[in-house]
């Protein structure tokens with residue numbers, strides 16, 4: 001099987017500059033290995049959506065591959081662009097993580113080391129399908145996708161605060177991006193109020209009145225390596241929703257540490273639902289995050305479902 005032509009979308013600001021170093025290594029390896037590619041650099045937020053649309057509609061040919069170099073947000077934008085274009089040449093997506101969290105790579109068995117990830121991409125002989133989440137905000141009709149998770153409440157408040165924290169840049173230079181989230185945890189734990197959430201899935205409606213976090217996930221990881229749901233699988237055609245009730249500080253800290261250490265967390269204060277479709281609503285204004293990107297603080301009424309996306313990388317051995 002010949003190596004395909006790669007249309008490369010590269011986000012130089014992902015991972016607070018980490019993607020720049022990754023692209024330095026990858027561009028050299030592509031040239032050394034005689035791999036043909038065309039480069040498109042993301043110039044501003046959400047430019048990748050347009051680039052992916054333009055590539056899919058006018059630049060691509062059958063058999064070529066869209067290679068994304070950046071973080072999970074850049075990957076999300078590329079998938080959004082492909083879906084908006086109708087993807088007439090059925091471009092699959094290859095990905096080399098260069099973000100700060102890189103949860104998607106963790107969750108789907110793609111190496112976070114650039115050359116190992118490139119070996120997986122160049123070692124692929126066919127596209128394979130993985131799940132992605134899709135959502136519709138029922139009030140506004142706004143639609144989108146997520147590769148990792150859609151979170152409402154605590155995780156979203158942490159993302160919101162961490163994205164604004166000046167310490168994130170410093171922590172990223174130490175390759176400790178997830179600490180940017182952890183540093184906000186205690187402060188937000190003591191400030192955030194629990195909220196009422198209604199979840200409909202598998203023909204049942206559950207009302208949880210003291211929710212602290214309500215996250216729908218495609219694979220086990222969120223927040224830069226926290227294993228929130230070890231059993232979630234990105235290829236089972238379903239998503240996993242977890243609602244955590246208002247915890248007391250000791251219980252929450254114990255659970256958070258267990259999650260970070262990759263240990264299973266069992267607790268009566270967690271509600272877990274696996275389904276291919278969810279309706280979630282909150283009466284109060286809450287923060288939300290999609291793949292680590294902030295959403296407006298508002299009352300949410302959303303429908304979440306599963307879509308599938310062709311990816312181009314060989315599974316990790």
Ligand SMILES: Nc1ncnc2c1ncn2[C@@H]1O[C@H](COP(=O)(O)OP(=O)(O)OP(=O)(O)O)[C@@H](O)[C@H]1O
Nearest residue numbers: 014015043044045046071072073074099100101102
């Ligand atoms: N040239 C640019 N200047 C400023 N922002 C950009 C530019 N190109 C893309 N962006 C924005 O950069 C943001 C961050 O990208 P991304 O999520 O890929 O990196 P990250 O947050 O470091 O990684 P991760 O999500 O894995 O933690 C995205 O919101 C994207 O729209």
